Amino acid sequence: MTSVRADELPGQHSLAVRGLSVRFGGLAALDGVTLHVDEGEVVGLIGPNGAGKTTLFNAVCGLVRPSGGTIAVHGVPLVPDPARLAGQGVARTLQGLGLFRGLSVRENVLAGNLGADDPGAAAQRQLVALDLAGHADRPVGDLPYPEQKKVALARAMVAEPRLLLLDEPAGGLGSDDIAALADLVRHTAATGCAVLLVEHHVDFVMGVCDRVVVLDFGRVIAAGTPDEVAGDPAVDEAYLGIEVPA
Numbered sequence: 001m002t003s004v005r006a007d008e009l010p011g012q013h014s015l016a017v018r019g020l021s022v023r024f025g026g027l028a029a030l031d032g033v034t035l036h037v038d039e040g041e042v043v044g045l046i047g048p049n050g051a052g053k054t055t056l057f058n059a060v061c062g063l064v065r066p067s068g069g070t071i072a073v074h075g076v077p078l079v080p081d082p083a084r085l086a087g088q089g090v091a092r093t094l095q096g097l098g099l100f101r102g103l104s105v106r107e108n109v110l111a112g113n114l115g116a117d118d119p120g121a122a123a124q125r126q127l128v129a130l131d132l133a134g135h136a137d138r139p140v141g142d143l144p145y146p147e148q149k150k151v152a153l154a155r156a157m158v159a160e161p162r163l164l165l166l167d168e169p170a171g172g173l174g175s176d177d178i179a180a181l182a183d184l185v186r187h188t189a190a191t192g193c194a195v196l197l198v199e200h201h202v203d204f205v206m207g208v209c210d211r212v213v214v215l216d217f218g219r220v221i222a223a224g225t226p227d228e229v230a231g232d233p234a235v236d237e238a239y240l241g242i243e244v245p246a
């Protein structure tokens with residue numbers, strides 16, 4: 001069951017990033033980025049290659065150290081440490097699947113929730129929710145790629161995060177699987193989870209997100225509903241006008 005921390009401030013954003021800056025030597029990968037995601041919301045983070053999307057995820061996860069700014073989850077300053085993320089209600093999927101290919105589907109899902117009171121029951125709930133229960137005892141590497149993507153999502157969701165970071169979830173999927181993924185993402189948000197989504201597949205982003213934040217050269221150049229962002233000339237120039245990988 002998702003816990004509420006005693007020091008959580010009521011009415012706060014699920015994720016609040018304020019003035020976040022990350023430098024790699026002389027390069028400002030993020031330069032004063034401010035964004036938020038609320039409970040039950042799907043927010044897309046898009047931008048051209050090198051815009052800073054992965055760096056923002058990495059900063060939230062404690063994989064890079066910001067030079068400035070703050071990150072808070074439900075009003076509580078985040079302690080950016082990969083080993084403590086789950087305890088702070090945050091989960092992330094990876095661009096690559098990052099699955100343990102020699103383990104079964106169930107074992108992979110279990111790996112996402114080592115601290116649960118009843119990890120088996122939590123894993124079973126996710127297997128059922130993602131229609132994977134029939135494959136639970138198969139080696140994950142035997143499943144088709146779209147099913148493996150679902151296993152990666154189940155592993156992220158098994159700890160019942162309140163903030164889910166999805167890193168290019170549509171990568172490598174065909175149109176039918178992308179439509180199914182959109183349903184899954186909306187379903188996840190409907191459970192109250194806040195979802196921040198990095199994705200190059202623009203149609204998927206525009207179809208699934210409540211709001212979209214556009215980065216370019218480490219700065220927010222536009223933010224709003226998909227329609228607002230799609231009609232923004234700065235976005236056309238920076239992003240939508242260029243060819244992006246499918």
Ligand SMILES: Nc1ncnc2c1ncn2[C@@H]1O[C@H](COP(=O)(O)OP(=O)(O)OP(=O)(O)O)[C@@H](O)[C@H]1O
Nearest residue numbers: 024027028029047048049050051052053054055056
């Ligand atoms: N560890 C690092 N050391 C030095 N520079 C880095 C490092 N990580 C990222 N960068 C640089 O920071 C900038 C932002 O990179 P980032 O990977 O966050 O962009 P992105 O928007 O995720 O791009 P893509 O869509 O290609 O994944 C780029 O110029 C990148 O080359």
